[in-house]
Amino acid sequence: MALLPASEPTRNVTTQAVLYISAKSSTNEALFAERPRVEIKPISGPERLSPIDADMREFFRASHIQQDQLLHIPVRGRRQVIRVTESDVRPRDMGRIRERVAAGREFDFEDVPETRLRARHPFIVRAKYRLPD
Secondary structure (H helix, E strand, O other), X not given: OOOXXXXXXXXXXXXXXXXXXXXXXXXXXXXXXXXXXXXXXXXXXXXXXXXXXXXXXXXXXXXXXXOOEEEEOOEEEEEEEEEEEHHHOOHHHHHXXXXXXXXXXXXXXXXXXXOHHHHHXXXXXXXXXXXXX
């Protein structure tokens, strides 16, 4: 008895995995798919529209052109944020992350969307960075 008709292609599905556990992990240990880091982000000012010549349209992004108007978004400043993958941060780790990554300064956290792999396999975590205790 076949599960799929012979005419349908089958998927390449992984049904087994090898796991190697070398030691117990502490509940205080914080693991991340990517290392948390401080980044500088622009602070946008008030947007405004101005006329644009037809021959200049090709030099701007389509999202910045609204009919025959060019969208201007001035940068009025910059701020520092701690960039970290959204599902990697537990509330109890935020202070430790600030201390290690931002030298204790009160920067906001900016969530990075999860990778496609994490979205497809939410229980498989590839920890590339460990926050020391």
